[in-house]
Structure formats: C-alpha cells, structure tokens
Amino acid sequence: MRDPFNAFCPHSTARLEGAKSGPLVGLTFAAKDLFDIAGHVTGGGNPDWLALHPPATKTAPVVQKLVDAGAAMVGKTNTDELSRGIFGENAHYGTPINPKAPGRVPGGSSSGSAAAVAGELVDFALGTDTGGSVRVPASFCGIYGIRPTHGRLAFEAVIPQAPSFDTIGWLARTPHLLARVATILLGISMDDAPRPRRVIVAEDAFAIAEPATRAALAPAIDGLTKLIGRSEARELSSTPLAEWLRHQSALQGREAWTTFGEWIDTHNPRFGFEVADNFLRGTRADDAALNTASEFRAEARRQLALLLDPETVICLPTTPFPAPLAGQPRSVMWQRRVPVITLTCIAGMTGTPQLSVPAGDVDGLPVGLSLLARRGADDMLLALALTAYSELGIGDRSSGANIS
C-alpha cells in the first residue's frame, strides 16, 4: 500500500480480510500497533519490544468484531513507543506526517492511525487513549475521534499502559462512520440516544486554550448552544486543572511502570530519550502521593457526576492549540505537552466519554472541539455529533468521503 504519511508500521504484514457480509462491508481500517493480530508480533512502536516478543496467539476482540462485521484490516499503524507520548514523534520509525498540517506533528500516541484516516488511506482506524492518545491526534489531524467510557470495551489483547486509564478508541473523517463503528463495538444505536438539553462550556478548560483556538471554536459552540437550547459557561472544577494533571501523572506514571518496569529492567531497551524520561518521571511519586491522587480522583469523579446529569454535555477544546511544528527540541515540546494533557486528563481522571469534532482551524491548522458526557452516554455524544454535522455543518470540514 502506498503510504505517503509514514502511517503504517514498516515491519508488519498483518492484514485481515473482512467478512463477506455485514454492516461494514467495503470499509477498510487500520489498527495501532498495540492491537494483537494472531500470528503477528505486536510491536508497540519499539523495535526491542518487537524483537523480544513472540507472535500474538489471538486477535484483539475489537479487531475481530470489525472484521466479522465486514471491514478489512489493511495494516498496523505507527505509535509513540509503548503509547508513551502525546505528539506522535517516534525516534525509531519516524514521525507520521500530519496530512492536514504539513510540517507539524500528527499528535499521538495513535499517530499513524490518525494520519492514515486524515490522509484517506483507510476509512477509519483503531487507537488507544490513556492520556489523550486518540483525542489529541484527532484534533491535530482534523478528524473525528472518540474515547468511549472507560471500561466499556475490554482492553483485551492490546498492549496495556496504565489500566485505570487505558481506553480503546477510534478515528474517522465523519461522525457517521464514527457512529457505525460504535454500533459494532459498543452495541449501541444512535437512533434512540438521549438528546442533551444543556451544554456546559467549560471555562477552566477554555482558559487553557490559546486565544486563537478559542476564537476558532467559538462558532461551533454557538451552533451547539442553539441546537441544544441551554448553555452555561462555568468551571468544571473548584480545583485548578493543573492539580488534576499532577494527580493523573502520578497515577498513570506508577501504573505504566508497573506495566513495563520489569521488562525495561530486564532488557534495558532502547528508547527515544524523551520516552525514557517519561517513564522515569513516572516513578517519582511516592506512595503517599499515590494515595492522595487516588482520593482526588474518586472525589473528582463524584463532583463531575453531580454536574453531568443525563441531559448535560460539556464542551471543551480538545487541545489548547493546533499541532506544533515537528522536529522541535524536547524542552520546547515538553512545554507544549503540559497544557495538552491538562485538557485531556479531565476525561482520563473521570472515565467519562469524550468525542472530538474537527470544528475549527487556526490559520488553516485544524483544532478539535470536544463533547464530554457522563459515563455510559457514548450514544448521546455520537448522536449529538451527527446532528451538529447534519443540521449545522459542524465538523463538515473533512474530505466529505464516506459520509455513509
């Protein structure tokens, strides 16, 4: 397959034909190289992981479901190493090219999946989202992406990172296809989805976005407000989001080290410097900090649940700015990283579903507007995205292909 965006793993020959009949017949998809395909080694974006693991013995259930529904899996996509990254830069395999923002990072860690979708190499793609890894590349690449309710889809036969955050998600160019995949994977129908009656514009989240991004998303927010009828601008939390991030980082870092630490210790694998730095930062929080973070998370969930009645959606910027330039120094990217994951940690810490809509652009660079609802309300988010698209044209900046 032609791959002008370095979206696909050079080493993987994993392909699966779709079933002859089913609701997804005729569609193609790619899977991030964290998903197991029986008979193939799952590489996880790191050549030492690839070299030191045997072929998978079973195919990830989500991949199998899609194939059984008729979609063809046409390749594995590049990812940040062991899903530890938010910008899509990979020191071993190179950074996938952002088809919608040349010279800019695609976002990660589901970088190849987003590039393959945005570049129209596939109809949709599977990713994973632990700290923003579907939502961020969706925003940067100008496509749709959903992180469903945490725990709703089993994270099975997929390389884990931090289980209390790990979530399977997917990316597409239209809300229609995003919803069709949801129908297969979550077993939901958007026909009988509840309709929100209140939109909360998250002031503390928008405060983190750059002014140009806020301005770019304003028309879509106005449209949503008209569609839903009632809008409230307010802060989501009395605690600064920077503190949310601190707790998320402690929890995610510890879990990631629990997942990978022994393997790293045993094999001394090669990582891009920043990935090693990330892992090492993750080991710094002590048990007391971990306990505090756990308690904070439980309370944050309670507080957000109070806000999120069944008829409420929150809207927030998916990312605080469009895709940064690729190839910048680590120190620059680290500064860019902090506000990005401050926004994504809201759904991460609360396990709520979040859907990113390609709702605006800043000087031609895409930025996403996110919809967030209470746990389990994935259908409401998808139905809202469909309505916003068809009635208001929100998100209708994608290629137009596969509106089906």
Next chain:
Amino acid sequence: MRDPFNAFCPHSTARLEGAKSGPLVGLTFAAKDLFDIAGHVTGGGNPDWLALHPPATKTAPVVQKLVDAGAAMVGKTNTDELSRGIFGENAHYGTPINPKAPGRVPGGSSSGSAAAVAGELVDFALGTDTGGSVRVPASFCGIYGIRPTHGRLAFEAVIPQAPSFDTIGWLARTPHLLARVATILLGISMDDAPRPRRVIVAEDAFAIAEPATRAALAPAIDGLTKLIGRSEARELSSTPLAEWLRHQSALQGREAWTTFGEWIDTHNPRFGFEVADNFLRGTRADDAALNTASEFRAEARRQLALLLDPETVICLPTTPFPAPLAGQPRSVMWQRRVPVITLTCIAGMTGTPQLSVPAGDVDGLPVGLSLLARRGADDMLLALALTAYSELGIGDRSSGANIS
C-alpha cells in the same frame, strides 16, 4: 579482522598505517570510538550520534603520536554510549565479550579496547577514563590499564564527557608495553623514575571490596610491601568514600549534561534505558549541591596531596569484585555499579594517576590491584609496575605475549 569478542565497531573502517620507523614499529593498537580519525565519523557508541555527525577533520593527537611512532591503528572499538557506563553493556552494538571471563561483562566504558587487548587482537589500545572507564575494564579483563594524571594529556579531538574528569588512558597485557606507550604519549622515561619508599594500603577502599577480592589481592600487596620496604594501612579520607561518590556524581552528571544536553534536547536520540537514566540522574543536583561538591573536591585534593609525598604510593583494589555476569537486570547492575565507582572516584576527584595491575583472581576471574600516586608521578607508577613484574612476578598472569 577476525573479532570473536565484539570488540570492534561494526561501522568503522578507520585504519592508520604506522610510520616506517619508530619505537613502536611492529605493534598494533585500537582506539575507542571516542577518538577522532580524520575522514571518519566518530560514533561514540551511539548510532544517532554516528548518523548526526560529519566525519572528523583531524586525527586525535594521541592517535597521531602513536602512528608517528610506528604503531598501526587497526580499528575503532566499542564503548558504552557516549562513555556513560561502567560495565561495557551497549544496547545498540551489543556488549563486547570478556576474553578472560566468559559470560561476564568486560567492564566499560572502554569495553572494546579492553576486550581487544585481553583477547590478543591488538597489542595495546586507547581508552578514556572519566569515572573509571579504563581502570574497570582493565580489572575485569585481567590486563594493565593506566589513567594518567588528569590534564597531562590534552583531551583533544576526542568526544568529551565531563572535562574536569575526562582522561585519556590505555590498556596493555604487560607493564612493559604500558610504559612504552607512556614514553611516547607522556614523553617520560621510566629509567629515571623515582622509587617509592612507602606504600599506603587504603583501608577505606579495601573495606568496599568483597572478602574474596581482598584475599585475592593480598599476596600482591605483601609483595609490594617487601619491594617498597615500608607499609602503612590507613584510611585515605576521614570522609566516607560514599560521600566522595555523591559529590563526584553531582559534578560529573552536571558536566556531562553540559556536554551533551543540548544535543540530546535537539535530537531526542535513542539510548539504552540505563544510559538515559544516567543522564537524567546527572541533572538532579542543584547549584547549591554543585558548589558543595566543588568545595569538597578542592579539599579532598588538598588532603590527598598531604598524604601523597613524592615517595608514597597508595594501593587499593581497582574494583571491589571481578566482572559481574552479563545480561543481568538494570536494578541488579545498578547495585553493583555503586561500589565500583566508589573506588574509582578517588583518582577521579583528585586528578591523580592510577595504574591497575592484573594481580589476582577470584575463582579464575581476574581482579586488579591499583597503584595511585600524586599528580605527575605517572613515571613512578609505571616503574613500580615494571619492577613488581620483573622482580616478583606481580601481574605476570597475562598471556606473556609482547613482553617487549
């Protein structure tokens, strides 16, 4: 060239013929891949360093001196990445094999140089020693190694690490050849070298060695005592050596980051995990800790200078134990690493010359005894090693080849 010990860099074709006449005609040597050879890229043990640097424009003066003296440079040798390691393990190019201790690490970072000498692939080899990188592989591989007085040889056209510690050194199977190289590089003669009249057996250093290593080195110490005439067992420092190490680590870590930090930040290179960990640990000491460490170093130099009159040598174990098994987890090697560099930091912090003699073995595994003298007394150490060899047979466990 046949390379059963993975001593040589797979990527380097750098070779230099020796001059037709000169005191080293007929001898071959290798140079750690930190030394520049004009027209060739110096790789530094890291493939991203190799890929991102142009060929050297001049040959390192020490290499040139040896070639001008008639020795042939037959290859570049493997090293720990950017000389950041003490055991010789390299995640990219593999760990050189210890010819004298199969299944064990060769020691590093001058790992390939030591393996090439111990495995009789060359007559001698150049290495560098910042925190022990010549002395440790000399001990583990059962050969001679010298770290001359810091600053005596310019560290020129060599990849630096931590300039206030960086020292060019060399390895050989006999004290004779070690001395012949010294004659060329340092311009000294052992004929008129002073003869020590007192040996200090460093109790605080021997306390760090394992009992079996102490026992293995005891006969050589007895021999030296007889040879020199006067022996004193005493502590080198009223400050625990663990504290010396803490200060050395702060200073070396900061200097190494000053040397490499911008390059790392710009290029996000791939490192074995432990190398990245090493660099990151090196950035932790704050300015106050650095100041304290500098002051400690100045005072440690003063104190040791008082002890080291022109007729005194110190003897200490080069390493606290023989070469550890290769391929052990990082956490195990980290524990092994600490006592090793606690011993080597004595010369490191004081800039004194140290010569390691292959003076014993533990269950067939070599361990070195080190001689240390005041700054500038390189000739006294070399002359003493020659006398100990010829009169007492100390160090005469090497192959016997090239006693010339």
